[in-house]
Every structure is written in C-alpha cells, then in structure tokens.
Amino acid sequence: MKFNLLHTDKHSKARVGELHTDHGSIETPIFMPVGTAGTVKAVHQRELTNDIEAQIILGNTYHLYLRPGLNVLEQAGGLHKFNGWQKPILTDSGGYQVFSLVNSRKLTEAGVIFKSHIDGSSHLFTPENVMDTQRTIGADIIMAFDECTPYPCDYNYAKNSVALTHRWLNRCINRFNETEPKYGYEQALFPIVQGSVYKDLRIQSAEYIANKNCVGNAIGGLSVGEPAEDMYAMTKVVTAILPTDKPRYLMGVGTPVNILESIALGIDMFDCVMPTRNARHGLLFTSNGIINIKNEKWKNDFSMLDENGTTFVDKEYSKAYLRHLLVCNELLAAQVASIHNLGFYLWLVKQARVKILEGTFVEWKNKMVIMLAQRL
C-alpha cells in the first residue's frame, strides 16, 4: 500500500494525494461512508459505486464480529466477497463501540471484556485478537486497538489512557507483523493518536505514533462531544507532527464544515455516520445549507431535491415527495436521503481536492463554511 502526496496547498495545510491499495486507488481528501454491519444503511452497493462514487467504505469490527461473525466472514472469503463491495474497506478496531455502545465492560491491561448489546453474551477484545479479527474480516486498512476516551476526560485518566493505547499499539504491531493477510491482498495497519483535549498528551502521542512509521496514521478521541475549537486545535497540533508523506485519518468527523476545516489542517481521510443517520431523520446537507425536510415549508415545494446535487435522487424526486415519504415512515425516505447526503459528502471532498489543486481552496472553504452551516 502506497501513498503519493501530489500537492500541498500554499495557503493552508490542505493536501491532495492518492492512496493505492490492492482494491483500487483512493483520491484524497476522501470521505468514507460507514457500513456498520457490512452495509451502508439503505444504500445498494451499486449506488455507492455509480451514484455516490464512494472510493472506500468502513466496516465496524465490533458489529461484524458479533454478526454475521468470523466463521461466516471467513467462509465467505472476507467482507468484500460477503457484501459484494469491490473497492477498499477500512475497519475500525471495535474499541469505540466497546466504550460507547456497551453498558457492561471491564478494562484491563490485557484488553476489554464486554457484553454484547445484542444478546448479553461475554466477549474479550485484546490488541492481538482484534488484529486477527480484522485480518479475517479482510479489511484493506486495519485500525489499531485503542482506548477511545470520552469527553470530558480528566488529565490523569487521559495520560494513563494514552500510555495504555501506546502499549496496546506495540502488541497490535507485533501481532500484525507475525500474521499474514488471509485472502491474498495487502492489509495495512494504521495506529491512532489519542490524548483527549490535552495538547501535551496529543504531542506525546503523535510523536510516539509517528515513530512507528506505519503506512498511514489516524487521530482518534475527537468529535466525541468537545467544542469544535478544541477538535481543530488538537488536529492542528497532531498534523504538525505526523509525517507528511503518510495519509492522516481523522476518525468519526464530522459535519461538512468540520470536514472542510480539518482538510485545511492537513487531514486526508474522514468517516462519519452523520450523512446516513441524519438522512434517516430527514436532515439533508446541501451546498446552500441544511434542509430539515420534515418542516411544513417543504410540503408544497415541488422543486427537485437539490438542483446542485450530483446523484439521481436530486433530479428525480422533489422536496415535497421526500417530505411525504418521511412523514409516512416509508423506507424510500431513508434511501433517497442517504444517497443524497452521501453524494453530497463525496462531492464536497472532490470539490475540495479540485480547489486545492487550483490553489483556491482557502478562499472557497471560507465561503463554503458559511453556506454549509445555514438552515434553509
């Protein structure tokens, strides 16, 4: 797996690159739709490819480990063969879900014992078995098993947690290096910078991670409830340290505004459930601002969903029709809105890429962040 940094903006730290994997190349900056249980909710695989033009999707290790389970995934020949998605897949480590979804868990040096949110059964995640699990899922990009601290998090907890995440990282790297891909294509391990909102911890963690010389690096523990200013400040601290010739992935971020601001800080990769989750609640992101399609004002608005939109739903369905679908709890509402929002996110990062190459990114970004935050 190889990352080519093609261009860095003169007026910001924004970058344009290409990440080459055995399942195809990814043009950065990129947004990665989240396919929790091996499906991006309400979206067909061919719609992801042809309409949304996704280049890489996420799978959640925690969910896939529980269902369909590793036996099924291994017999299928990995997640790509199981769900029919031909392009790259990144899996998270399950750490975030273990700390956010699960009520009952026990954290030790060895790992985390937790109870499934589905049936209450007990499971153990360790740095080692999480590497094995992601090998079996067959992700192109495997994430290190870390502790994702909540917000707020006191300094001492965050400090000890970073140290644990670093010790776990060494175990992840050892196990990763001792094992082979299962399905014939290359898999890469990305370590994760932690440190909550504490600058010194972020610096320490970024330096530790940078020294591991992995194919790419991630920033975790942000977008967990802290003010956006803290998120940007921490991102800025970390991107100043992480190597420039490796892709940087800001985990779980974010709104369209968050994404543009973070691109300006030198981030290359993003994922977030927001475009799909908000779609299911009728919130549409557009280049003119945010639409809450449930509002009465759209009831008689027969204009197309988004005149600037790039997907078929934007030109084939009206605002009034989508509102009707949503009000009636029709499944098609989630389908239409999810395709729209994901199409918009992919358009946004593609536009950012064009603007960076043109040298007009900062100017464009400063205009866009005002438009994007408007409520229509």
Added chain:
Amino acid sequence: MKFNLLHTDKHSKARVGELHTDHGSIETPIFMPVGTAGTVKAVHQRELTNDIEAQIILGNTYHLYLRPGLNVLEQAGGLHKFNGWQKPILTDSGGYQVFSLVNSRKLTEAGVIFKSHIDGSSHLFTPENVMDTQRTIGADIIMAFDECTPYPCDYNYAKNSVALTHRWLNRCINRFNETEPKYGYEQALFPIVQGSVYKDLRIQSAEYIANKNCVGNAIGGLSVGEPAEDMYAMTKVVTAILPTDKPRYLMGVGTPVNILESIALGIDMFDCVMPTRNARHGLLFTSNGIINIKNEKWKNDFSMLDENGTTFVDKEYSKAYLRHLLVCNELLAAQVASIHNLGFYLWLVKQARVKILEGTFVEWKNKMVIMLAQRL
C-alpha cells in the same frame, strides 16, 4: 384507452393482450406492484422501471387521500408528477381499506363515514367524491367505489351488498361521465364484480357489470380469506360472463400459484402486496420454490440469491448476505428482497405470456405450480 386481445390459448382461457394508455402500453397478463402511499415500499422508481420492468403500478386512494392529501397532489399536477413514475397508474377506490384498515366506520346508502387510522379524524367517502379523488390523484385507471365483503359473509348480507355496489356503480359512472381528466391524459373507470363466494350472486353481478360496457372490468371480494378453490370457482364463473374484448383484473391476488391458475381462467391483470410485504419478512419467491431466508440453512450459503433471477440483486448478493441483513434489521434487506420478489412476479407473468403465445401455457403452468409451492 384501448385493449387489444392478441391471442387466446386453445387449451385454457388464458389470454395475451395489450392495454394502451396515454402513459404507455401494458402487455397482459400483467402484475401491478402496489405503491400504497405513492411509493412501492423500499424500491426506487428507476428500479421499478429498469430492473423490475414494471409496466403499471397501483396507488391506494385511501392512503393518498389522507397523506399527502388532495391539495398537495393537485398542486403537484397528479401522482405521476409527484412521485416521478412515468408509466400508467391504477388507483383502487379506497373501499377495501375503509372496510379492512379502519375500526370505526358507518355504512349508509350515501357512502361510508370513517375515522382515519392515522389521526382519528372523520371522513366521508361517497361514489361521487371517490371518483373526484381519483381524478385528482390522476390515475390512468380509476376503480369504482364498492363494498368489499369480508369472508365469511352470509348470503343475505352478500346479496344486499352486491345490490348496493351496483347502485353505487351507477353513481360512479354518472359522476365519472360528468367530469373531465384534470391533467390532460385519459382516465378510464373499471367497475367491480362482487358477490362473495355465491355463484348466483357472482353471475348476477358479472352480468350487471358486463352490461356497463366499461373499458375494463374487475373482480373484487376474492383473496379475502376464502379457500383457493372458491376463489378459482368464482373467477371461472365471472370470466365466462365478462366480455372477452375487455381486460379483466382480479383484485388483490395473490401467490405465484394463484396468479398462474387465474391466468388460466382468463384473468389479465393482478395486484398484491405479497411480493413486497413478504420480502420484508424474508420470504423470497423463486422459480424453484419459496425461500425463508431467515432459516439457519442459508447462513453459510454464499451462492447468489437466485441463479435464475432477472434483477441485479439476484446476481450481486448472496443468500448468506441477505440473511445477515435481515437478521440485523438492516434496511437493505427489504430493498434487496423487494426487488427480487417483484422482479420474479414480473418475470412470471412475462413467461406466462410467452407460453400462451407458444401454445404451451397449460403444460408449463402445471409444472410451475408444483415448483412454485415448494419450500426450499
């Protein structure tokens, strides 16, 4: 609107025809997917057109009248413009829903007063206003307002009900003839034969309806819980009377077996929620029989959904993957299974048409009804 009867089978009463409407031609026999609230659940309009190859869909007057309501539909320019479906639409009269969905209703000579199942508000449906409503929805084919008797139904009730349905039909025809299409394309009214499972009432009703000389005729009040033998017996009685040069529509039918048997009895048009509703519960209809995808046996079956299937889902998703989606309550499960089932229903009627033209329909049908009823 014009129906051309192209061929009648020598060995059965099966027929091949073409129904020409201002929104395009329909090749009969045909199955019409049900789009209750202006959407065939979980299916995009372009999938209906390109993948399922639907030629006409249904809308439910009761549902559309309540939501989005006639104001919105009229401002949109009718349902075709509202939902983006370009081909013909048939609307039922709302009678069936008023009698099946609603707990509180009062039937009089004038019409039916009922309370909405959504908000409890009171509404009145009369033969006249139901014609107006379907004019406003903009259906190509408008159904008469009838009383759909339940099963079982005692003879005297059924007899009085048929008489009421006939009186209402006259009012429907009068109103229909006094009014004009609202959106510039032709609308046709189909009357409905009733009479429960009583041969003499069915004969009387079929003769009454036949004499009205409408563009097409429908058979209602079947597939409401009676044994299949009764349904076939009543259908046979009625198709012997209805004019051969008009299309016959058997309302709310049915399983793939029901459809083939009814084609053999001279039926041209069908609708049913079964392919979409059963899809959402994981029941797939295939040319080899019925699959309950939730069954453990499909957990590790990575073969494609249906090797004989005609839609993209049959070739792009495996049985194990669909099972996983359904077990996880993923929206994509309903999407995949609905496209499969509707694609199968459309394939089935298209195959029937080919076999009728070839003169091999009965032989083929007799083999198919055994296969289709198998549990895989």
